Amino acid sequence: MAGPRGEVAVVGAGLIGLFSAHYLLDRGYAVTLLERGDPGGGASRVNGGWVCPARSDPLPSYPVVRDGLRSLVPGAGGGFFLAPAAIPRVAGFLSRFVRSSTPARFERSWDELDGLNARTVELVDELVTAGLIGGLADEGFLMLHPTREEAEATRAALVTVARRGFCPAPEPVLGRSALLELEAGLGPAAQWGFLHRGDRWLDPSRLVDALIRSVVQRGARIVTDAAVSAVRAGRSGVTMVTARGDVEAGHAVIAAGAWSELLLRPLGVQGHVTPGKGYSFTVSPAAPPTHVLRLGSTHVGITPLGQYARVVGMVELDGTHERFRAGRVAAMKRAAAPYLSGVDWGASTDERVAPRPLTPDGKPLIGCVPGAERIVVATGHNMLGLTLGAATGTLVTELVDRGPAAAVAAFDPMRFTRGKGQPRVSTTDEAVTA
Ligand SMILES: Cc1cc2nc3c(=O)[nH]c(=O)nc-3n(C[C@H](O)[C@H](O)[C@H](O)COP(=O)(O)OP(=O)(O)OC[C@H]3O[C@@H](n4cnc5c(N)ncnc54)[C@H](O)[C@@H]3O)c2cc1C
Numbered sequence: 001m002a003g004p005r006g007e008v009a010v011v012g013a014g015l016i017g018l019f020s021a022h023y024l025l026d027r028g029y030a031v032t033l034l035e036r037g038d039p040g041g042g043a044s045r046v047n048g049g050w051v052c053p054a055r056s057d058p059l060p061s062y063p064v065v066r067d068g069l070r071s072l073v074p075g076a077g078g079g080f081f082l083a084p085a086a087i088p089r090v091a092g093f094l095s096r097f098v099r100s101s102t103p104a105r106f107e108r109s110w111d112e113l114d115g116l117n118a119r120t121v122e123l124v125d126e127l128v129t130a131g132l133i134g135g136l137a138d139e140g141f142l143m144l145h146p147t148r149e150e151a152e153a154t155r156a157a158l159v160t161v162a163r164r165g166f167c168p169a170p171e172p173v174l175g176r177s178a179l180l181e182l183e184a185g186l187g188p189a190a191q192w193g194f195l196h197r198g199d200r201w202l203d204p205s206r207l208v209d210a211l212i213r214s215v216v217q218r219g220a221r222i223v224t225d226a227a228v229s230a231v232r233a234g235r236s237g238v239t240m241v242t243a244r245g246d247v248e249a250g251h252a253v254i255a256a257g258a259w260s261e262l263l264l265r266p267l268g269v270q271g272h273v274t275p276g277k278g279y280s281f282t283v284s285p286a287a288p289p290t291h292v293l294r295l296g297s298t299h300v301g302i303t304p305l306g307q308y309a310r311v312v313g314m315v316e317l318d319g320t321h322e323r324f325r326a327g328r329v330a331a332m333k334r335a336a337a338p339y340l341s342g343v344d345w346g347a348s349t350d351e352r353v354a355p356r357p358l359t360p361d362g363k364p365l366i367g368c369v370p371g372a373e374r375i376v377v378a379t380g381h382n383m384l385g386l387t388l389g390a391a392t393g394t395l396v397t398e399l400v401d402r403g404p405a406a407a408v409a410a411f412d413p414m415r416f417t418r419g420k421g422q423p424r425v426s427t428t429d430e431a432v433t434a
Contacts, residue, residue, distance in 0.1 A: 006030055008400055009240050009249035011228045011263065013039035015204075015385050016378050017255035018211040019393030021220050022132075024253075027397050031220040032249065034242055036227035040208035042257040043385065046280050046354035048303050048312035049207075050292065051124055051136070052199035052387050053117040054167035058109040058362025059276075059315070059382055060100040068317075079299025079313060081328075086319035093274040096360030096416060109361050112410035113384070114164055116364075116391050121166075123390035124200075132210050133202065137304070140197040142183055142291040144190040144339055148173065150296060151192035158196055167198025185287030189296065189338035201292055203305050204386060223247075228256070231263055233372035251374045251400045258321055258355035260365075260379035267372060270417040271365050273380050275355030277316040279328050282308050282350040286342030298335035311336055311348075315356070315383075324353045358382050365413035366395055373403045377413040 008024050010017045013035035021031045033039070067080035087094070100109065127133040143158075145151040151173045162169045173194045179186055182195065216222060223244065230241040231252050238252040254263050258275040282305070289309055293302040300313035313332050316325070333345045359365060359380035369375040376399045381388055398406035 007032060007249040008251045008253060009034060009238065009247055010253045010255055011231065011240065012036075012042070012254070012256035012260075013212070013222055014042045014044040014255065014257050015040075015208065015211075015389045016257070016381060016392055017253070018044075018208065018215060019389040020253050020255055020378055020396040021215045021393075022211060023393040023397040024400065025215060025218045025220060027401065029400065031215065032247065033215070033220060033222045034226045034228050034240060034247060035222060035224050036243075036259075038224060039212050039222055040205065042259075043278070043354035043356055044208050045205040046278065046352045047204050047386055048280065048301055048310065049201045049204045049305075049386065050199060050301075050303070051120070051201065052384075053114075053120045054161060054164070054198045056110070056113045056117055056166075056384055056387060057161075058100070058106060058113060059358065060097045060109070060360065060362050061106045062101055062103070064315075065098055065101050079315060081314065081316040081318070083316075083318035086317055089319040090274055090317055092270075093272045093358070093360055096272060100361040105361070109363055110164075112363060113388075114166070115408075115410065116388055116395070117166065118391075119394070120387060120391050123394065127390065132214055133207060134210065135206060136200050136202045138197070138200045139291050140195045141199060141294055142179070142193055142195055142289075143170070143294045144179070144186070144193040145296045146189045146191050148192045151194060155194050162198075167196065170194050170196040183287075183289055183291060183293070185285050185289060185340055185342050187337065187339045187341040195291070199292075201303050207386070228263065230266060231375055233267075233369070233375055238374050251376065253376045253378055253396055253400070255378045257379060257385075258357040260357060260377070264377065264413070267369050267375065268417065269365075269369060269377065269413050271377070271380060271413055272360050272416050273365070274317065274358045275321045276358040276382070277314065277318070277320070277322070277353050277355050278312065279314045279316075279332060279353050280310055280312040280350070281329055281332075281348045281352065282310050283343050283345065283348050285309055285340055289340070293339065295336055295339045298339075300332050300335045302336065302340065309340070315358075317358075321355045322353060324351075326351075328353075356382055357385070360416060364388065364392065364411055366392060366399070366411040367407045367413045368399055368404045370404075370414060376400055
């Protein structure tokens, strides 16, 4: 399949690929999305639906490292699981992750994520006005705890977070009877809590469907069952080798989520993008929640979706992208049950696992491949692909338009690459395998 020079091929039709396509179309590019399965078939439909610039703290931090170490003890709980057998495969990721977890580096990464989020609220509001994002809810996140001390400690931490400018200070801590007025279906563990406004949420699957409809209406092609096995750069264009034949374009965007590393390594980019699997499932509470519920120290969250509630949680590193472990869902149910009454936990539906594209410092990789600037990397969005998707799409469009001049150093895809890689472009116009 040959394409014009003004055509951009986007590898991966998840949220990042779709948001990129949206803004590239705005700028007048012709866009082809190449998707190995169905659009949104990675993490994009499985997620919690939070558009949460206020909660954009990077994953690498001492508490997460502590949880990871604890999880090596059989039977341990927590929200971060590291399978001992996977350690050799993810050793490079882990050593860099631990180095990124110091308080100073955690704060710096968070500041840099705030920089990318600076336009998130404005961009999302524009998409709402344009009718692309529907059902964005803003009733607030209800932070629930079994003790007053825990609730006050969480609130104090969020008072500090509010100084970053993405949310107001949290409301005062409430006792159980006041909480029940806000949310009738709370279980006995929800003794103390408070409301925190600012972040919003939606049904991620509806957003994926709306983005697909919109980009197709505006002329984008989505090619399904088109797994890309290599991206090759020439002087004036890029070739994607796919299961359905070669595709040529002026530029390529690698937005293959947790699978991106397979395409990056041959290009000389060591991104250390690693699958951190998360789980979600749906329940049907007698009194459906009307706020996002954060359940004490369980690392489990509940998102209201009309008459239903989506339960999300877990970060599991076991070296696989999609292996489903029923025990993780059972553990999430045990953690959530004390906080929400009137739920038949045995009747849950849509039990799913998907890989978050983790990076060692919790920040995405967004930028041009050195020596092959027509290839733009847009991956590694960790827990924040929905939140950062719109801002990423605008940055990708700038990178396609202006090349490395538009680069943002904090998201340099080469920052973990030893020796910073070699130029990967052929000396002739002929495409080369990178
Ligand atoms: C349980 C859970 C809860 C989450 N909650 C939130 C939340 O509330 N808010 C938030 O902001 N983020 C959340 N996230 C994170 C968010 O879902 C991800 O960051 C986001 O989905 C990443 O988007 P992506 O497009 O990069 O990857 P994906 O959504 O995984 O999409 C990648 C796409 O690329 C395709 N692909 C892969 N390899 C190839 C190839 N070689 N050729 C062609 N196509 C390929 C895949 O099939 C897939 O469709 C959550 C994630 C999980 C798992």
